Amino acid sequence: MASRLCNWLALSGFFLAIAGVPVLQLICDLRDGGPAGDGVPQVLGIRDVLAVVPELYRDSEGTIVERALLVNQELQSGLQDYEAGLGEFTWLRHPARPLQQMLSVAFRRGSEQVLEAPGGWLFLMSELQSLTAGPIREFAGRRDPGTGRAVADVVRDPLPAIVQFQRLLRQQGVTLLLVPIPAKAAVHVTSLTAGTAGAGGRADVRVVELLRELAERGVWVVDLLPELRRAGDPGSWYCRSDTHLNGDGIGRLAEVLAAELVGRGLCEPRAGVPLSVESREVELTGDLARMLDPKTDRREMVRLDFVTDPQTGAAPPGAAAAAAFPEPPILLLGDSHVLVYDADDLHAVGAGLPQQLARHLDAAIETLGVRGSGGTGARLQLLQMPDRLSSLRVVVWCFAARELTESAEGWPVVNETIGQDGR
Numbered sequence: 001m002a003s004r005l006c007n008w009l010a011l012s013g014f015f016l017a018i019a020g021v022p023v024l025q026l027i028c029d030l031r032d033g034g035p036a037g038d039g040v041p042q043v044l045g046i047r048d049v050l051a052v053v054p055e056l057y058r059d060s061e062g063t064i065v066e067r068a069l070l071v072n073q074e075l076q077s078g079l080q081d082y083e084a085g086l087g088e089f090t091w092l093r094h095p096a097r098p099l100q101q102m103l104s105v106a107f108r109r110g111s112e113q114v115l116e117a118p119g120g121w122l123f124l125m126s127e128l129q130s131l132t133a134g135p136i137r138e139f140a141g142r143r144d145p146g147t148g149r150a151v152a153d154v155v156r157d158p159l160p161a162i163v164q165f166q167r168l169l170r171q172q173g174v175t176l177l178l179v180p181i182p183a184k185a186a187v188h189v190t191s192l193t194a195g196t197a198g199a200g201g202r203a204d205v206r207v208v209e210l211l212r213e214l215a216e217r218g219v220w221v222v223d224l225l226p227e228l229r230r231a232g233d234p235g236s237w238y239c240r241s242d243t244h245l246n247g248d249g250i251g252r253l254a255e256v257l258a259a260e261l262v263g264r265g266l267c268e269p270r271a272g273v274p275l276s277v278e279s280r281e282v283e284l285t286g287d288l289a290r291m292l293d294p295k296t297d298r299r300e301m302v303r304l305d306f307v308t309d310p311q312t313g314a315a316p317p318g319a320a321a322a323a324a325f326p327e328p329p330i331l332l333l334g335d336s337h338v339l340v341y342d343a344d345d346l347h348a349v350g351a352g353l354p355q356q357l358a359r360h361l362d363a364a365i366e367t368l369g370v371r372g373s374g375g376t377g378a379r380l381q382l383l384q385m386p387d388r389l390s391s392l393r394v395v396v397w398c399f400a401a402r403e404l405t406e407s408a409e410g411w412p413v414v415n416e417t418i419g420q421d422g423r
Helices: 002-032 042-059 064-089 093-107 125-132 158-171 205-216 224-231 247-263 287-292 353-358 377-383 386-390
Strands: 114-117 121-124 139-143 150-155 175-181 276-284 300-308 330-334 365-369 394-400
Touching: 042 064, 114 125, 114 287, 121 125, 121 287, 158 175, 158 205, 158 377, 175 205, 175 224, 175 247, 224 247, 247 300, 247 353, 247 394, 300 353, 330 353, 330 377, 353 365, 365 377, 377 386, 377 394
Parallel strands: 175 394, 330 365, 330 394
Antiparallel strands: 114 121, 139 150, 276 300
């Protein structure tokens, strides 16, 4: 009897938990006037998603199958936005965060931002989402953080913006090299599931498709993932607790870039006195570890190659003096991948991509990196600096590949006039 009562109590509690959250959410929305202040509960936002289906099908062109596929794609995108809105504005979100953080620390299984895999490997959830997202080339509605309502269209298709950027650089006599940094989860798949070990396929198929389209349009792209796989164990190129490449990964990236630039006759290999290199183990706490637990004591050791000029005893700076070289400089443009290990708040100074690339090339190397959007933020910054842009030889554009699908800023095409912000 007692056992049966316990079973009924457990079952009742289960259904109460499932039904209780949306019912309380409905009550809260009715009391507060809804997220948009119009008296419409958040849960009824599904009406806006479904309302466009008949009109979209009626106005679309093509066969019945083609029209149905278009409607399905738009419906899927709308449902994803609807689901995200429910999660973002539910009353349970803030009360549940302390419990979620406590369970994350206790059971070491990650959080809403970070996934913890076996062996202490941490992965950014938005990076995993980028591997399972829908088509890269799409439009989506930006949602007001206060109401969850769509307020403006954000261009999610990166292709026009990248092609336009290349054209603007070419008009200034500057060559663009696009190098998306692969998602750690796409390279180190064995840390997520043993079932993918040794698989010849790729998880980042959408990135591969986009790079192919860009190449067909004349954009010079480097697909780094095959280069990492070809050079050794793919899992050895990234930090365990950080989103960035480790020291070996940065070194491999520099080798690939140098080979591309020399191979195309844009640079000469380094000649004369070689730079001095000292390998040292550095202890760091990765950004993913801090996202998982701001008070974490988690540490990992990473081997870095610190580069110095034997003539000056100093590391080659990210903004090397162009006067020492007869040719215009190379600019490393992008997000924190061009800054890591060469900034006080990014684990070390003097062991980053600028220094590793300087080991291989006889060229001045400058850096324009941002802590944020390397796709849109860094691009717009450079386009607003016409004097600096016109002085360059090559722009090597590096940013996290996840930004191709997960960019919060979207991919706006800018004003054709360099020096103006045309968003």
